[in-house]
Amino acid sequence: MSEKIDNPIIKLDSINSTNNYATNHLAKEGWVEGTIVITDFQFSGKGQSQNSWESEKGKNMLMSMVLYPDDIPAQYQFVVSKVVALGVFEVVSLFVEHVSIKWPNDIYVGDKKIAGILIENAIMGSKLMHSVAGIGLNVNQHVFLSDAPNPVSLSQLKGMEFDRDEVLSLLIQSIGKWYEMLKQKKFSEIDTAYRNRLYRLGVEAKYKDESGNFIGTIVGIDPIGQLMIEKSSGEVRSYFFKEVAFLG
Ligand code: BTN
Numbered sequence: 001m002s003e004k005i006d007n008p009i010i011k012l013d014s015i016n017s018t019n020n021y022a023t024n025h026l027a028k029e030g031w032v033e034g035t036i037v038i039t040d041f042q043f044s045g046k047g048q049s050q051n052s053w054e055s056e057k058g059k060n061m062l063m064s065m066v067l068y069p070d071d072i073p074a075q076y077q078f079v080v081s082k083v084v085a086l087g088v089f090e091v092v093s094l095f096v097e098h099v100s101i102k103w104p105n106d107i108y109v110g111d112k113k114i115a116g117i118l119i120e121n122a123i124m125g126s127k128l129m130h131s132v133a134g135i136g137l138n139v140n141q142h143v144f145l146s147d148a149p150n151p152v153s154l155s156q157l158k159g160m161e162f163d164r165d166e167v168l169s170l171l172i173q174s175i176g177k178w179y180e181m182l183k184q185k186k187f188s189e190i191d192t193a194y195r196n197r198l199y200r201l202g203v204e205a206k207y208k209d210e211s212g213n214f215i216g217t218i219v220g221i222d223p224i225g226q227l228m229i230e231k232s233s234g235e236v237r238s239y240f241f242k243e244v245a246f247l248g
Contacts, residue, residue: 007034018064054146061137078225087175100199112152206247
């Protein structure tokens with residue numbers, strides 16, 4: 001995939017989920033790397049951990065990009081999440097300040113969530129075969145009805161309507177640029193960029209794990225993508241997704 005905007009784009013009026021559509025068609029139809037599925041509306045948009053993803057018809061970016069990251073061992077698959085999050089981070093940062101990546105791959109503006117990413121990987125043996133990178137970016141929606149705690153959109157933040165085609169072009173360019181770094185195996189640059197953009201990095205805050213609430217400081221991400229938090233006792237623990245909750 002190059003940085004030029006030449007990704008095949010499949011536009012659907014509505015679909016259950018762009019991730020499902022991509023997963024069901026990519027092999028049968030031999031989709032090329034970088035193929036994108038976008039839609040105006042998802043009947044059952046998927047979020048992380050079996051959650052649903054709310055998006056008002058015709059207002060936001062709902063897209064999935066198909067990637068074939070060769071030679072990435074399955075245990076390091078989190079690097080795909082990193083490059084996609086960095087790409088989305090960069091686009092949101094063109095328009096607003098105080099953007100961060102909330103581990104594992106939510107894009108935040110201040111303490112509000114503007115975008116969610118759902119990466120679905122196919123593993124064969126010990127290697128990553130393909131990734132479907134699903135991105136939901138709130139662009140022009142003003143009223144959110146689900147119980148998602150803290151959604152926000154670009155339009156709410158800037159008081160103007162955004163052109164979704166322009167946002168799509170920017171996302172394709174930016175994700176393409178970071179993905180190219182993955183292809184070139186620039187892992188330490190990717191790791192550093194991701195770490196430096198983490199929500200709450202180096203800031204003391206409240207968390208909850210299986211032993212209860214605690215005060216800790218995010219110190220980084222371990223090689224397999226776990227979140228590392230230093231507790232006030234000085235102990236550093238690594239957590240998989242859902243093993244730790246961010247408290248307000
Ligand atoms: C999250 O829970 O934060 C992840 C949300 C991911 C939503 C996007 S919208 C496009 C793609 N298709 C889906 O069904 N989900 C992802």
